[in-house]
Amino acid sequence: MFKLHGFAVSNYANMVKHCLIEKGIEFEQLDARPSQEENYLAMSPMGKVPCLETPEGFLSETSAILDYLDELQPDPPMYPSQVFKRAKAREIMRVTELYIEIAARRHLGAAFFGRERSEEAYAEVRPQVEKGLRAFAQLASFGPYVMGSDFGSADIFVYHSFRLASPVLKRTYDWDIRAEVPGLAAHIAVMDERDSTRLVVADHEKAMAELMAQIAAAK
Amino acid sequence: MFKLHGFAVSNYANMVKHCLIEKGIEFEQLDARPSQEENYLAMSPMGKVPCLETPEGFLSETSAILDYLDELQPDPPMYPSQVFKRAKAREIMRVTELYIEIAARRHLGAAFFGRERSEEAYAEVRPQVEKGLRAFAQLASFGPYVMGSDFGSADIFVYHSFRLASPVLKRTYDWDIRAEVPGLAAHIAVMDERDSTRLVVADHEKAMAELMAQIAAAK
Numbered sequence: 178m179f180k181l182h183g184f185a186v187s188n189y190a191n192m193v194k195h196c197l198i199e200k201g202i203e204f205e206q207l208d209a210r211p212s213q214e215e216n217y218l219a220m221s222p223m224g225k226v227p228c229l230e231t232p233e234g235f236l237s238e239t240s241a242i243l244d245y246l247d248e249l250q251p252d253p254p255m256y257p258s259q260v261f262k263r264a265k266a267r268e269i270m271r272v273t274e275l276y277i278e279i280a281a282r283r284h285l286g287a288a289f290f291g292r293e294r295s296e297e298a299y300a301e302v303r304p305q306v307e308k309g310l311r312a313f314a315q316l317a318s319f320g321p322y323v324m325g326s327d328f329g330s331a332d333i334f335v336y337h338s339f340r341l342a343s344p345v346l347k348r349t350y351d352w353d354i355r356a357e358v359p360g361l362a363a364h365i366a367v368m369d370e371r372d373s374t375r376l377v378v379a380d381h382e383k384a385m386a387e388l389m390a391q392i393a394a395a396k
Numbered sequence: 397m398f399k400l401h402g403f404a405v406s407n408y409a410n411m412v413k414h415c416l417i418e419k420g421i422e423f424e425q426l427d428a429r430p431s432q433e434e435n436y437l438a439m440s441p442m443g444k445v446p447c448l449e450t451p452e453g454f455l456s457e458t459s460a461i462l463d464y465l466d467e468l469q470p471d472p473p474m475y476p477s478q479v480f481k482r483a484k485a486r487e488i489m490r491v492t493e494l495y496i497e498i499a500a501r502r503h504l505g506a507a508f509f510g511r512e513r514s515e516e517a518y519a520e521v522r523p524q525v526e527k528g529l530r531a532f533a534q535l536a537s538f539g540p541y542v543m544g545s546d547f548g549s550a551d552i553f554v555y556h557s558f559r560l561a562s563p564v565l566k567r568t569y570d571w572d573i574r575a576e577v578p579g580l581a582a583h584i585a586v587m588d589e590r591d592s593t594r595l596v597v598a599d600h601e602k603a604m605a606e607l608m609a610q611i612a613a614a615k
Contacts, residue, residue, distance in 0.1 A: 184518060218531075218534075222491065223491065223495060223528070223531045238490040241486035242483070242542075244483065244486055245480070245486075250416075260451060260464065261455075261468075262463035265453075265460075267460035268460040271457040276442060279494075297516045309442070311441070325462060
């Protein structure tokens with residue numbers, strides 16, 4: 178039995194949950210927040226969520242977990258069967274993570290949690306995301322899925338990365354990055370219709386609303 | 397025939413070269429620098445090096461290329477054969493990349509290329525790398541290789557990540573991160589002895605010396 182340590186505010190926890198649901202792998206959800214406590218670091222060495230508890234031990238880092246789940250249970254497949262195309266799926270996932278999601282994340286605290294904005298980040302992030310979006314648009318095929326006609330890990334990764342990056346960059350720069358990539362709006366619409374997405378998004382919206390209410394009450 | 401677009405100053409280009417040599421895959425080296433020119437972006441969508449030209453097309457992002465090479469030509473293997481252990485190899489590669497190499501890289505320009513130091517980066521990077529090193533030490537087994545008795549992609553990734561991060565952080569904080577991880581010095585010594593490493597490191601040192609001389613001459 179798998180245990181997913183995380184919480185539904187985390188877009189990375191939601192990627193792993195989304196994949197588990199698509200694979201039909203049974204799992205238990207255990208509430209965990211990013212933490213530097215010894216007990217949690219023993220499971221997740223950076224103290225991050227998600228962390229997947231498997232029969233063989235703990236595993237962190239979402240991209241490693243997504244690959245693991247596909248190798249453990251190849252059906253339904255989450256990567257293209259052809260070796261080069263599988264590499265292209267991993268390439269677009271890295272581009273999305275490193276140059277869009279992680280870049281936008283620098284503004285997360287200021288955009289949503291009342292922290293002070295970093296002017297250095299303000300100057301650096303937008304040009305980096307512009308490059309990231311250009312690369313992303315070049316690599317994506319949207320047929321309607323990111324890698325073409327077949328759904329997979331790249332779709333999960335892209336969908337939940339933009340669910341964080343889009344609102345953060347909208348609030349920070351009044352900039353709608355979803356409109357910058359032809360085909361992305363249609364991809365999001367197709368993803369929104371999946372049963373797996375509905376489950377993950379419903380939990381995400383509920384958890385975000387609760388968190389925002391807590392923050393408002395604490396002011 | 398494979399063509400590796402890059403140059404020997406780039407630790408990521410060196411990772412791919414190191415893997416190609418270990419695999420015994422023939423390749424041609426073509427000189428390329430990070431560039432935002434249209435011609436290069438058509439090959440490497442972020443304009444980064446390395447970029448691998450394969451019979452089926454171009455591929456960027458080092459971790460995607462390393463996985464690709466192993467799937468294309470599984471012998472000699474660069475990942476553990478057991479699924480969970482393979483996931484642990486990818487986990488330690490992500491931890492090394494995201495929380496040690498990319499963090500340290502924020503000081504690269506100031507440490508080596510005469511750029512101004514960012515005080516924001518100065519405050520943020522060290523605590524992040526401390527967490528990264530702690531996680532890295534927890535995940536590594538050093539038997540003597542990162543994942544135990546077998547050499548693989550994790551060793552290549554770790555070795556060339558520390559080759560960048562160590563001197564950058566030494567210059568920035570007078571901090572020797574290699575001394576922070578028990579077993580790492582022995583790992584580096586074992587890696588230094590490999591024929592593949594000698595080839596890659598000789599080219600790296602030559603290219604770095606040339607670059608530093610050019611920078612000194614331009615002052």
